[in-house]
Amino acid sequence: xxxxxxxxxxxxxxxxxxxxxxxxxxxxxxxxxxxxxxxxxxxxxxxxxxxxxxxxxxxxxxxxxxxxxxxxxxxxxxxxxxxxxxxxxxxxxxxxxxxxxxxxxxxxxxxxxxxxxxxxxxxxxxxxxxxxxxxxxxxxxxxxxxxxxxxxxxxxxxxxxxxxxxxxxxxxxxxxxxxxxxxxxxxxxxxxxxxxxx
Numbered sequence: 001x002x003x004x005x006x007x008x009x010x011x012x013x014x015x016x017x018x019x020x021x022x023x024x025x026x027x028x029x030x031x032x033x034x035x036x037x038x039x040x041x042x043x044x045x046x047x048x049x050x051x052x053x054x055x056x057x058x059x060x061x062x063x064x065x066x067x068x069x070x071x072x073x074x075x076x077x078x079x080x081x082x083x084x085x086x087x088x089x090x091x092x093x094x095x096x097x098x099x100x101x102x103x104x105x106x107x108x109x110x111x112x113x114x115x116x117x118x119x120x121x122x123x124x125x126x127x128x129x130x131x132x133x134x135x136x137x138x139x140x141x142x143x144x145x146x147x148x149x150x151x152x153x154x155x156x157x158x159x160x161x162x163x164x165x166x167x168x169x170x171x172x173x174x175x176x177x178x179x180x181x182x183x184x185x186x187x188x189x190x191x192x193x194x195x196x197x198x
Contacts, residue, residue, distance in 0.1 A: 080113040084120040091163025092132050099161035101188045112137045134196040145173050146184035
């Protein structure tokens with residue numbers, strides 16, 4: 001009987017220890033869950049702080065881009081681009097030239113102010129850009145060079161405006177093609193301008 005009593009006591013202690021172990025496991029699991037939740041909260045807080053910092057940097061960068069774009073626009077207004085008149089320098093100086101044809105200058109528009117220069121590139125050491133004066137763009141359009149050939153009257157008139165009164169339209173186109181290495185069928189930018197100031 002004593003043995004049976006001891007066995008029952010041992011069983012109760014075993015059951016109590018198992019219950020205690022289960023209880024402790026539950027407590028530990030809960031504590032671990034709480035710790036994990038706290039860790040996740042800290043990570044979320046850090047992420048939110050990082051996102052706020054990024055948003056602040058984006059705003060600052062956006063403001064800087066806006067500032068630079070504004071400065072660029074002001075620069076475009078206050079500092080006209082340069083256009084070379086290396087082959088027609090004298091015509092520019094005596095103001096007999098009011099039209100020029102270019103292969104580029106696609107973004108030019110009426111009202112733009114341009115610096116006419118002897119040349120804009122190919123400087124030797126010590127050479128500086130020589131500005132001839134400012135011009136204001138009156139009209140910009142795209143047309144084929146050989147429009148001056150197909151309509152002789154138009155061609156002769158345009159040759160005079162280009163500063164070559166002794167050339168026909170055909171002769172001007174031939175000279176242009178030789179220098180610019182293009183064909184009469186090439187589409188060019190015809191730019192009409194007026195001189196600014198004395």
